[in-house]
Amino acid sequence: MLTDAHCHPFDLVHAFPQAEQERRKLRILAAASACTQKEFLHNETLAHNAAADSVAPLLPCFGLHPQLPAVRAAEGNPFPETEINESLEFMHSLAQAGRLSAIGECGFDLYNAAFKETEAIQDRLFSAQAEISLRYDLPLVIHVRRAIHKTFNLTDLLLKCKSVIFHSWSGTFEEAQSLMRRGVNAYFSFGNVIALNHKQAMRTCTLLPIERLLTETDAPFQPHRGMDFSQWADLPLIIETAAELRCEAGNKIDAKNLEARIEKNFRTAFGL
Ligand SMILES: [Zn+2]
Structure with a gap:
């Protein structure tokens, strides 16, 4: 089963209205990020419908x-305290009610x-x-850009987390x-960037222990060159690329076996 450790279905549906039908057809197990109540409730409805229909x-x-x-x-509207x-x-309240699979994405972007300028916030x-992730023993999905040093400063805290999923490492x-x-019980997730000649991501994806590897689309925000948005149909190429990279480095694995191995990692990382 293909797995997407990080995507934004609420935003994706605006770019591609048939997205959820496609996810079901491709049987993709996905972790859906939301950063507003409206986005969360949209994603939660999709999740409930998927469960009712016994699909991925x-x-x-x-x-x-x-x-x-x-x-x-x-936007001229600083994030108000309230x-x-x-x-x-x-x-x-979501964590307390058992409605959350993970906290995130959260993290640092410098x-x-x-x-x-917003580093303090x-x-x-x-x-x-x-703190909420620790209190409810929920995985933490982290976005970190030009701020890796900050994650190292937080090692003591990350050590206590059930799992830490670095999206688009x-x-x-x-x-x-x-x-x-x-x-740190860390997992490292890769998307289209490994097929776009990003040398550092390709090298890390090649060398990491296989049990620490995850795949993602970050849909709709990480498109292939020439495309307007990323989507779930990108995952087969991401898996094939990851398998090829690992084979070139002498770690022989085909795309099907890598897909199964990454599904296992996904289930462990999200505690399924
Ligand atoms: Zn994202």
């Missing part, structure tokens, strides 16, 4: 994206000056979300290895 499950997740404060500031508190309250949001293989050596 969709796992609802909720997290405050680290870009959110900068996006709001750019909204932060309401969102965290909502997350807390890609440009506008994001850097990002820190606060991350701590609050990590942008660090080096050595940084991934260092997190694992410190004992």
Whole structure:
């Protein structure tokens, strides 16, 4: 079974209205990220319908994206304290009611000056979300861009997490290895970038222990060159590319076996 460790069905349906039908047809087990109540409730309805129809499950997740404060500031509307508190309250109530498969995506994004300016709020949001993840023993899905050092500073906290899923891992293989050596139950997820000649992601995907590997689409936000959006139909190529990369490095595996191995990793990482 193909697995998508990170996607945004609420946003995808706007780019591609038939997305959910396609997910069902391709039998893709997916973890659905949401960062507002509206997005979460949309994804949760899809998840309930999938369960009622006994098709591939969709796992609802909720997290405050680290870009959110900068996006709001750019709109001339800084993230108000009341909204932060309401969102965290909502997350807390979902976790308490057993409606969440993971906390995330959350994390750190210091890609440009506008994001850097919100570093203090990002820190606060991350701590609050990590606390909920620990309290309810939920996996943590992390977005980290130009901020790997911050995850290293948080090793003590990450060590206590049930699992830590680094979506679209942008660090080096050595940084991934260092997190694992410190004992973090870390998984590293890759999407279309490995088929787009991103050397560092390709190298990490090639060298990581196979039991730490996940695949994702980040749909609709990580398109192939020339495409407007990423989608679930991208997953077969992502798996084939990952299998080819590992074969070239001498770790012989075909796409079918890699797909099965990654499904096992997905189920372990999300505690299914
Ligand atoms: Zn995302």
